[in-house]
Amino acid sequence: MSIQDKVVVIMGASSGIGAATANLLASKGAKLSLAARRLDRLEEIKKSNPTAQIKIFKADVTKANDVQAVIDGTVAEFGRVDVLFNSAGIMPVNNLDQVARDEWQQMLDINVKGVLNGIASALLVMKQQNSGHIISTSSVLGYEVLPGYAAYSGTKYAVRAIMKGLRQEEYGNNIKTTVIAPGSVKTELFNSINNEAVKEGLEEAMKQPGAEMAALDADEIAQAVAFVIDTPANMAVNEMIIRPTGQTV
Numbered sequence: 001m002s003i004q005d006k007v008v009v010i011m012g013a014s015s016g017i018g019a020a021t022a023n024l025l026a027s028k029g030a031k032l033s034l035a036a037r038r039l040d041r042l043e044e045i046k047k048s049n050p051t052a053q054i055k056i057f058k059a060d061v062t063k064a065n066d067v068q069a070v071i072d073g074t075v076a077e078f079g080r081v082d083v084l085f086n087s088a089g090i091m092p093v094n095n096l097d098q099v100a101r102d103e104w105q106q107m108l109d110i111n112v113k114g115v116l117n118g119i120a121s122a123l124l125v126m127k128q129q130n131s132g133h134i135i136s137t138s139s140v141l142g143y144e145v146l147p148g149y150a151a152y153s154g155t156k157y158a159v160r161a162i163m164k165g166l167r168q169e170e171y172g173n174n175i176k177t178t179v180i181a182p183g184s185v186k187t188e189l190f191n192s193i194n195n196e197a198v199k200e201g202l203e204e205a206m207k208q209p210g211a212e213m214a215a216l217d218a219d220e221i222a223q224a225v226a227f228v229i230d231t232p233a234n235m236a237v238n239e240m241i242i243r244p245t246g247q248t249v
Contacts, residue, residue, distance in 0.1 A: 004029035007078040012088025014041035020218035026052035033074040035059040061088045061114030071121040084122040086115045086136040111155035133176040140183040176236040183243035184215040213246030
């Protein structure tokens with residue numbers, strides 16, 4: 001089965017990589033379930049792809065019942081779930097001595113628990129089908145650690161560990177796993193940074209000469225997601241690191 005007619009659930013589809021992936025897969029004939037907290041953004045994507053089969057859900061990935069409702073609604077509408085893409089994430093960054101406990105909790109809830117909620121809801125369906133593909137977004141900072149990013153990196157290392165364990169548990173049920181690990185990408189992720197000095201520094205860096213070589217567009221990551229979805233049943237791309245050519249980390 002190619003992308004055409006595959007049933008794909010995208011959690012965190014209202015902006016950034018999730019939205020870009022939704023638009024790309026819609027153009028390739030996938031049947032899509034799009035979920036996010038901002039329903040109006042999902043409605044815009046649906047209107048922009050009038051010939052695509054798209055079902056939208058208002059859902060918070062930190063709430064297990066919301067995520068389960070997305071999977072249940074997808075099965076009711078399309079009869080199966082071929083792909084789950086856990087794309088929701090936030091990136092508030094601070095040095096650990098700032099003791100940003102609320103930020104730590106938010107990152108754990110969205111970046112880690114959100115992924116677990118998606119897996120928990122989709123896995124039974126995929127096991128019954130004896131096929132499926134779960135994709136989760138980590139980061140280059142799930143492989144490297146920088147000052148100020150320790151807690152964020154911790155959540156992204158956790159995603160890699162979870163997905164590695166999932167692969168080992170479920171390969172016998174023909175369930176593929178893929179970690180997508182982007183470098184710097186021009187998305188709304190920077191808006192989740194509460195440290196104004198860090199946020200302004202990153203925004204200023206994007207304006208410097210040659211900055212186009214140091215950051216990717218969300219559409220470029222979407223192409224990578226489409227590639228791994230389009231692989232044959234006997235081929236699984238388990239991890240994909242996608243850096244801008246000019247990124248040092």
